[in-house]
Amino acid sequence: MVFSGHLRAISPRTDNRSTFQSPSSPSLTNSRIVPSIVTSSVDLDNEWPLMSPIENETGAQRERRLEAEREAKCINDAIEHEIEQDRAERKRHKPEVKILLLGQAESGKSTMLRNFQLKFTPTAFAAERAAWRAVIDLNIVRSVRYILDVLASAPAIPEELRRLRVALSPLRSVEEALAIFLASDEHGRPVARPADEHGLDVKVRGSRWKTLFNRSMTESTRQYTQAYEEVLNARRIIEACRDDLVALWAHPAVKENLEGQSVPLQFQSGFFLDQVGRIASSGYEPSSDDVLKARIQTQGVEEHLLKMETAAESGQTWAIVDVGGNRHQRAAWIPYFDDVNMLLFLAPVSAFDQTLAEDSSVNRLWDSFLIWRTVCSSKLLRDVSFILLLNKYDILDAKLKSGIQFASHVTSYKRRPNETEAVLTYLKEKFVIIFRQATTNNRPLHVHYTCATDSRATAIVLARIREVILTGNFMNADLL
Ligand SMILES: Nc1nc2c(ncn2[C@@H]2O[C@H](COP(=O)(O)OP(=O)(O)OP(=O)(O)O)[C@@H](O)[C@H]2O)c(=O)[nH]1
Ligand SMILES: [Mg+2]
Incomplete structure (x- = not known):
């Protein structure tokens, strides 16, 4: 926060609200990006050029210059005043609880955060729900592109699928418009590479796009409004393609061509094609489950x-730190280990037969164990309560039931039953052993099996987590 304030002090042309939200401001999203991200988008050299004395300046020029300097000073003073207020505000509203979410990419950290928001700040969650439609639309068109790419390399496809390929081709421009929009700041300027061209993932920095639906159409937001128009236009195209989208996913040749993919499309993140008839209908509003x-x-x-809305925590502020989980981003985690009360570590148990997107030589389950060991041994987290969430058990269950053999990927599992409960128990034991080996102070560990996309089941886990927090004595809570 201090860093962000500093930026504003030296950069009057930077709109404060665009890079930072005071905890007390009536924000729509309750969220802010930590300063390290904010700094990367500001060019200090260009934002605040030093004024050099101007030779041969006329009286009128001098007057204009002094006027400009006076104006700049006023702006600067106003900004500094605001920074001071921010600081005071932050002191007054120091979060009562700070929770850190860690785990590899796609482990379910952000989904767990959304569960917290759904349970503890339902009004704020509901206010943001409409904005998620753009993400869901993009998830859908990405899945469609994936299928069309697979079909393009198929030796022969039925006539009907050829027709669908042509009919759905406008979705390419929809994909581009949505990706650019989601990766832009509120002025419509791209702040991140929208996405991996060939992948399914949607890469976005921060949560600025969530404010879209509540922004007024003023001159200052004109560009953003244009982006909004494009999102609405994208929506119209998706609705017009509804029947063809349903037909594509229902076509038996699509399933045939997708067979043999390393991770079946329906197990991949952001898969909505099985509900595309509902989602591509006009008037569609994302449900809580869709958002998850x-x-x-x-x-x-x-x-x-x-800002907690529930009676027991009313008036409290909880801070939840959510991190990017892929390998390239892990070095950025450590500065946020400070002042943490509780760590929620997410390990996706379904990933035993997958490798990292960023390194295809590394098994994802193995990677989870490595991060877990590092986190458990961290001296900075020595006095923090640990909660281990063995997540995505629903996908684990589906994989095992489809005949995938756990022991083929985890050879130490040997001849144990290829059943969900047995696999979960085995994995839990392994994680607990690592925890015990790496922990010197005999602290408790809480372990839960979770399906973070199931809000009801997750609410029960959150209630247990809340109990630990409400005791106010994180470290002394009993082992669950
Ligand atoms: N089926 C199923 N899907 C899940 C579960 N938990 C999360 N997901 C989905 O998995 C995808 C990835 O989850 P995220 O919460 O975005 O993962 P993350 O850990 O935040 O990933 P990064 O931001 O890349 O570090 C999302 O589409 C979630 O909806 C689960 O328990 N079961
Ligand atoms: Mg995330």
Whole structure:
């Protein structure tokens, strides 16, 4: 926060609200990006050129210059005043609880954050729900592109699928418009590479896009409004393609051509095609479950301030730190280990037969164990309560039932039953052993099996987590 304030002090042309939200401001999203991200988008050299004395300046020029300097000073003073207010505000509203979410990419960290928001700040969650439609639309068109790419390399496809390929081709421009919009700031300027051209993932920095639906159409937001128009236009195209989208997913040749993919499309993040008839209908509003299923990759580190709406926590602010989980982003985690009360570590148990997107030589389950060991041994987290969430057990269950053999990927599992409960118990034991080996102070560990896209089941887990928090004695809570 201090860093962000500093930026504003030296950069009057930077709109404060565009890069930072005071915890007390009536924000729509309750969220802010931590300063390390903010700094990367500001060019200090260009934003604040030093004024050099001007030779041969006329009297009129001098007067104009002095006037400009006076104006700049006024702006600067106003900004500094605001920074001071921000600081005071932050002191007054120091979060009562700070929770850190860690785990590899796609482990379900942001989904768990959304569960917290749904349970503890339902009004703020509901206010943002409409904005998620753009993400869900993009998730859908990405899945369609994936299918069309697979079909393009198929030796022969039925006539009907050829027709659908042509009919759905306008979705390419929809994909581009949505990706650019989601990766832009509120002035319509791209702040991140929209997405991996060939992948399914949606990469976005921060949560600025969520404010879209509540912004007024003023001159200052004209560009953003244009982007909004494009999102609405994208929506119209998706609705017009509704029947063809349904027909594509229902076509048996699509399933045939997708067979043999390393990760079946329906197990991939942000898969909505099985419900596309509902979602592509006009008047569609995302449900809470849709929001939990939507996929957007976290870039960098985000701190979300939840102004608690529930009676027991009323008036409190909880900070939840959500991080980008892929390997390239892990070095950025450590500065956020400070002042943490509780760590929620997410390990996706379904990933035993997958490798990292960023390194295809590394098994994802193995990677989870490595991060877990590092986190458990961290001296900075020595006095923090640990909660381990063995997540995505629903996908684990579906994979095992489809005949995938756990022991083929985890050879130490040997001849144990290829059943969900047995696999979960086995994995839990392994994680607990690592925890015990790496922990010196005999602290408790809480372990839960979770399906973060199931809000009801997750609410029960959150209630247990809340109990630990409400005791106010994180470290002494019993092992669950
Ligand atoms: N089926 C199923 N899907 C899940 C579960 N948990 C999360 N997902 C989905 O998995 C995808 C990835 O989840 P995220 O929460 O975005 O993962 P993340 O850990 O934040 O990933 P990064 O931001 O890349 O670090 C999303 O589409 C979620 O809806 C689960 O328990 N079951
Ligand atoms: Mg995330």
